Amino acid sequence: MDSAIPQEILDALTDIEMPRLRADEAVPEMLEIAGLSLPVYRTGCLVVGSGAAGLRAAVELKRRGGEVIVASQSAWGGTSACSGSDKQTLHTANTADHGDDFQAMARAIRAGGAMDEDTAYIEAVGSPRMMASLQYLGLPLPQDRFGATLRYKTDHDETGRATSCGPRTSRLMVKVLAEEALRLDVPIFNHTTVVQLLTEGEGDDRRVTGALAFRKADRSAANPYGLVLFAAPNAVLAAGGPGELYRDSVYPNGCFGTLGLALEAGIELVNLTESQFGIGTRREGFPWNLSGTYVQSLPHIYSVDAEGREHHFLARYYRTTQELASNVFRKGYQWPFHATRMLDFASSLVDLAIWRESAAGRRVFMDFNRNPLPVPGDQPFDLTRLDEDVRTYLGTAGADQELPIDRLRHMNPLAIELYRRYKVDIAAAPLEFAVNNQHMNGGIAVDPWGRSNLRGVYAAGEAAGTHGVTRPGGSALNAGQVFGTRVGEHIGASRTAHAPETVGSEALISAVTDLLARLNTDSAHSVKSVRDEVQARMSDHAGVICNGADVADALAAARELNRKLRADGIAPERSGDGARAIQWQQMALASEAVLAALDQYISQGGGSRGARAICSDDGEAIPMARDTDLAAFRFKTEREIDKQTQILVRLEGEELKIATRKNRSFDESARAFFERDWPDWLTGRIFDLDAKGLRE
Template identity: 30%
Template sequence: MQRYLMNFNTRNMETRTTECLVVGSGVAGLTAAVRLARRGHHVLLAVRDTLSDSNTAKAQGGIAAAFGKDDNPALHLQDTLTAGAGLSDEAVSHLVVTEGPDDIRWLADNGAEFDRTADGSLALGREGCHSRHRIVHSHGDATGAEVARALNVLAATEPNIRTLEGCYIVDLLTHEGRCYGATALWHGRKICLRAQHIVLATGGLGRLFLHTTNPEGATGSGAALAARAGAALADMEFVQFHPTALALSGCPNFLISEAVRGAGAHLLNLDGKRFMPALHPMAELAPRDVVARCIFQEMTKANATHIWLDARHIKDAAKLFPMIAATCREYGVDIEKDLIPIAPAAHYMMGGIETDTWGRTNLKGLYACGEAACTGLQGANRLASNSLLEGLVFGRRVATIIGKTRLSQADSGLYWQEESLAETPLELVAEDSSLSQQIMSRYLGITRNATELACGEEKLRNLAKRYEGCAAHTPEELDLRARLTCDLLIVKAALRRQESRGAHYRSDFPEKDDAYRKHFSDKWQVYDDAKNINDEKIAAASIGFAL
């Protein structure tokens, strides 16, 4: 694997130094940044686009937590383990469901407004595979937007946080098992960011596929740069496809929240008949992997690009789900009168950068949280609305452990360089980005088998060879390289797991196999490139700033 993606030399680069570098502006990254700042740490928040652009802002359903009178963390734990198909780590799941309610209270105490009942208690919805109503939500179906808004306000007003918008992290800088910072592109300039602690909260990788609910930046950049630096990655075969994304020609893959089915909406085939009750005892509220596969099968049988979601019988559906209703109306669908055309779309990555229960990776000084991380909570199939919960819990836990960790100052006597990379064939980047998405959707989608996986792997390797040894200069080039790295990680993991479990379904191995009831972790051998130079030379070449 190519170690670095651009030509650089940290001896003569603009350098910014901070105590904590946090990468990402979703719930996990912002929680970590705010919590760190409030503990007195100086934080540099690196955001590839703007502070308000993240997967979190698009999350509709809510945050799962046991607040109901008929609910408790033990029940939430059991539902999490059931959805995870035998791979959710029980200890990690237990700490998330027990600590999570206090993190939601913290968020509410710090400005987040959640929907409440007449007596002032939290209004709770229900989603797939949940045995109780436990989904905390805001403005019906705009929970993520409210969480993002509240955290953005906190981050923007915290004096210990300095934000670099438009900052694309290119590579991590490591030496002898420790991470010392990163190289980045900031408005077209190459810069070096030195830090004692680096937190990756870069989100998911839905954009590896043609049809996804994820924003443009969800290309797996965090997982890719961590892999190149020698961090361990786990469970990369488990990509969740959300069952119900709006499927209209010319319309983006807009998510139709699982909460709509939680409120009673039915799935209908093109003949107008329900099919889920005959396929699973929980019908439309079965685990997401089950529902997505059943929809895919109905579409395949009918040679169709969609089936129907029927919410017409739900009282005041437009009031319950105002954002969904408004978006559907924009494309000519009235959810209270019309059937909604839907199809599955790539949605969430259960795997990622492997961490312990505090978000620590195998590289000293490097942490990961949120969708970029693999904590063991999500197992083979994420339970609905556990994602924002995990981001809150692990954003806080990362901040806590950093506060208890004493590392020496980043060694300014080290420098890194790569000056031998060739030019990228720019004319191929856009075409190959689209081609990689087509390959992933065709060969690594909802159903898989050895023949198609091997074919997909060969095609992806041939694509990747075009860029081996080449430098990247733009976010588009870097996104393609991240895609190809993650593509190959996923296909390798999918070929290795010869069973069907959760979101990973092999038609040639359709049953679970206890021999595979374990996590697989991958780590590349990386050779440290750091060199030593005189401290005065580093100081002369650096542009620092105080926080």
């Protein structure tokens, strides 16, 4: 069966050509430091990361007259431009066709807990503006004939606030924002990896003065690593999440984020216990989340052992064919693993079953040319015998075709085209997949304007730890746009976004010397050995299934690795490639921070929630299965008190300090009043420029 959508339309929504970057500008000046000739680039703000959030911050600041440079490890190669699912979403504030309700949307965004109430409201209020501005820039969000945005349900939001222009929604966002940045003459420095923030001052008065980076274009005999200085009084960290943290990951290759860099600069991190895990194809091939219509088309899921034998393993977990198929379908809008959905034969029992097959050494596949096989002793699969919500959805979608591949082609042909672009034809062969790490919900602690605890440093996008436990699917895209805009507005209002007149200090000399000392070609710790150790430890002991003893042991091992790296340094993988070595040293530090936060959470009695099941012999809940004993997965349930707080991590010297704080509250009964509040806007008092961000 052919799709009703012409091929040229499918091509246009799948093959997104990105704009070409302009030629590098000549180096304005050189600085002799520690035996190196360092190129110096001055600007009012350095944005680290060229994804949707970073470009939004750069565009908004440039529109307000600020000087800004974007530094990108790989332009158009990050999470925004390269990852997603069959539907990648933005969030509207139109609920149940009754118009805008920001308070209801804010409650949905923060429903999982461990999220500031004011942040959730800011994201809700900002969502229509973000959508409208992206549409103005050319993002082709779908509408009906009356001009209303088409919407659907997604993870952790049953109302139907999400919208999408296909699997490449976030790439299209990057495209239109990049075109706007280039139109505004924002310099984008490609192949530039920022590895250290520079600061001056002490205590609460300490502030950022710039950053050191490795830049391929600036390598020379007098500077073999291509080390460069960006002198800037402001920095926006928007380089995404720590995708390389896990071996089992659906992130694109090379996504490191800036958590280790932030820790080294004394910046506070928050909610590192909170991630998202779910089914998807791994980055060894083409990394992609298998949510939405991939599972709503109801393919057959099976595993293959080392001898090549197939196993209909889900039949050991679900009691009937109808129950099995209906919960496979629900993974479409209940995609992330959640411990509570392992209970009562719900949808995360699918994740647990897949995780167990992988742990047993079996490979797991989806076959879109076979319907789900029956549970032994039960009736065969039938589209008329599904749970009511599933039957209604498929009926409304007109997805009554005989085979999953035809249902998928009818509902979302782009899902097939996307894999075909990467030489994977899911219409012809089964698709291998697993449970993978997909998103970090924690990150840099920020205030309502995106400020960190280090003056002049902001964060937006996945780098910012604003998402709490169970963000609605796709709302991270909205959050990145909202806070990217607010960061640009705030820096613009501060009138500090102009290039500094002087550069160079004793602190700069010390920073360059320290950075070069870490790159020790004689070190026993190579990039590969550190990567293998960190990724194995995180996937094996801090994935969807974990327990207190394993996490404590993993934390001790992570501390020991970082002690050795501080003493011995890390050996670059190849001559001149210092960036990757420093990134892995910082990833080892980020790994210790995640494990420290998780160990604190578990040791203080924290229970299972969005990211993980905390298994324990004294756990209150046990998943049930049709004919499989799951007593080993008895887990502790979440405590209500933990929803009201957030865990903070900060590096002091060589020790990670852990603290907690209550979520910031928001008074839903408060109302703006025009004549009273307009002066605050006119005078800039809304930006709270005299405050010290998170220090108060």
